[in-house]
Amino acid sequence: MTATKGAPGRIRIIGGQLRNSRLDVPELPGLRPTAERVRETLFxxxxxxxxxxxxxxxCAGTGALGIEALSRGAASVQFVERDPRVAQALRDNLSRLKAAGGQVSTADALAFxxxxxxxxxxxxxxPPFAQDLWSSLAQRLEQGGWLAPGAWIYVESPRAAAPTLPSTWLGHREGAAGEVRYALYRRAPVVS
Structure with a gap:
């Protein structure tokens, strides 16, 4: 998927303090910003x-999800992006927009x-659709202490392939747009 509406290589923040701000997007293979309609529904x-x-x-990519969260009042966002060019573009966008609370790590998600x-x-x-990382990342999030009690987890995947996720992630809402399935989960309390 390429950047949605607007000039090629640019996407727009749709709500909050940064509403209508544009993000510069490097034109690189596999970079697939979340569509505006999906972001609007999610937020x-x-x-x-x-x-x-x-x-x-x-697997921040353009950072559109995290920057949208900052725009709408999130206290902080830790962005993780493995491609140094994409991570630098994300840093540049955060700086240009004066979006406080964002920190970018140039790292592979599994290693992070x-x-x-x-x-x-x-x-x-x-994550990048071609890499099939949903299950392994989900397990590390769940078992590694990365999720607060009652955490919310947004998962975007190909419509035809539902990822295997931890049983403690309870489906809250989901939808589809084109070839993309998007879903919001709530982490159930872990009973010891």
Whole structure:
């Protein structure tokens, strides 16, 4: 998928303080920004919980999800992007927009999740579709101490392939747009 509406290589923030701001998007193979319509639906779902949230944008790409979260009142977003060019474009966009609270790590998502855990209340899980990383990333998030009690997890995947996710992730809402399936999960309390 290429950048939606607007000039090629640019996408727009659709809500909050940065509404209508444009993000410059490097034109690289496999970079697939989340469509505006999907982001609008997702953030309508998240409206009651986004204010003050600590977020993790894993496999951040353009950072559209995390920047949208900052725009709508999230306290902080940790962006993780392995491609140095994409990570630099993300840093440049955060700086240009004066979006406080965003921190970018240039790292592979699986390697990042091997580090010391920090629990997040909201995680965006939208890995490159060709790499089939949903299940392994989900397991590391769940078992590695990266999810706060009652955390929300957004998962974007191909419509035809539902990923295997931890049983503690309870489906809250889902939808589809074109070839993309998007779903919001709530982490159930872990009973010991």
């Amino acid at each position: 309508n779902w998240l409206a009651p919980v986004i204010s003050g949230a600590r977020c993790l944008d894993l 999740l091997q580090g010391p855990p920090q629990p997040f209340g909201l995680v965006f899980l939208d």
